[in-house]
Amino acid sequence: TTLNLVTGLASPSAGEVRVMGAPVKGIDSRIGFVFQSDALFPWRTVIENVMAGPLFRGRAKAEATAAARDWLARVGLARFEHHYPHQLSGGMRKRVALAQTFINGPEILLMDEPFSALDVQTRVLMHEELLRLWSEARASVVFVTHDLEEAIALADKVYVLTAGPATVKSVYTIDLPRPRVVADIRYEQSFIDYSRTIWADLKEEVETSYARAAA
Template identity: 70%
Template structure:
C-alpha cells in the first residue's frame, strides 16, 4: 500500500436540476477515503446516493461541490484502471462466454489469440471451464455473474466498483458468489467499493462499512470490520463479533430507513 488513497471524496455534494427547474440534492458534504487494496462497502436506504458515488468515481457524474480523486488525481473522465460490475448482466447475448470475456482485452489492443487464451484462463478460474462455448441464454443467473467477474478481472483493474452485483440471486448462489469474489480479489491487491442493500453481505465482505443517511446522503458512520481474513461468508455470519456489528449497523440503518 502507498500513502495515496486509491479513491478519495473531499466534502462532495451533488445536486440534480430537473427539467422543470427543481433541485434535488443526492449527496451532501460526503467524504470517503479508500486505501490501496482495501475492500469498502456502502450501505444506506434507497435513494441515499450509494450508486451516485460509484458514478462519480468513474467520471460519469461530476460533483457540484468538492472533489473526487482516483490514485491522487482529480477524476477527469473514464479511467482504464477501473472495473465496474453492474446489477444487470453486461454481456453480449450474441457472443459465447469466451467471446464475452475476451472482448475487454481485444478492445485494449490484444490479438484475438492472446485475448482468447486469457479468457479461457479466467473462465477456468471462475469455474466455467466447460461452458466457454455456451451463450448467455444457456446459463443460470449465478453462471452469468461468474462471466461478469471474469470479464472484469481479466483486465486487472486496480479499482473495482460493484453496484449490487448479487442482489438478483437466490441466497445460496449469492453466498457462493461472495466467496468467489473474495477469492479473486485476494489475489489482485486492488481496491473495491461495493454498494449493497444487504447489511450482512457488507459485513461479510468488507474491511470497512460506510453508512449513509437518508437523502440527501451524508456519511452517518464508518464501521471497521475487524474480522480475520480469509473469510468464508457462510461461516463468518455466526461469529459473535459479526452478530454484534450487525446489531449496531442495523440500528443506524433502521433510523435512516424510517426517515426515508
C-alpha cells in the first residue's frame, strides 16, 4: 500500500503524499517498480521485454534495441536476449526485471520484496547486482522487505513499521561504508550491532502481529 501511494496507484485516506517536492497526482514516469513476482511478458523474448519500456515511451526501435542490449550486457545476460522467461532461472529473470526497470532511467525505484522467492545464495548475488546498478544510476530506492539483514546490507536508512495500521515506528541510519560487499559485510561487528538493535525494536511488532493473528 505504501508503494502504491508513491506511484499514484492509490490515494491516501488522509493527508497528502509528496514526491520530489510535489503532490502525487497519478502515475509518474520518473518512478520505476520491481515487483515480488515476475512482471515479464511470457510471450516476449528477453530483449523484447527490456525494450518494452523505451518503445512505450516513444523511442525509435533501433535506439531501444541498442539500449536493451547494453543493459542486458550490464546484468550479464547478453547471450540470452532471444530466450523466453520460462527458459531462465529465477535469478536470471530478476536480472531481466532490473534491466527492464533501469533502462527507463528512473529517479526513484520502488522494490516490493523483489528477491524473497529466491534461494539464499541467489539473493546475495542479486543484492550485489542491485548495489552495482544503483551505484551507476544513483536512483533513490524504496525497498520493502521482511528480511532485516537484507535491509541493513542495502540501505542508508532502515524504517521500522508498526504491526498495523502501519506507521513509522523508528528510523535507523546505517553508517556502513560504500561500496559494500554484501557477502562479507554481514560478518562485521557494526553490522551485527545494527542487527541486534533493530531486531529488539522489530521483535515487538512481530509479536504483536502474531498475537493479533492468534486472537
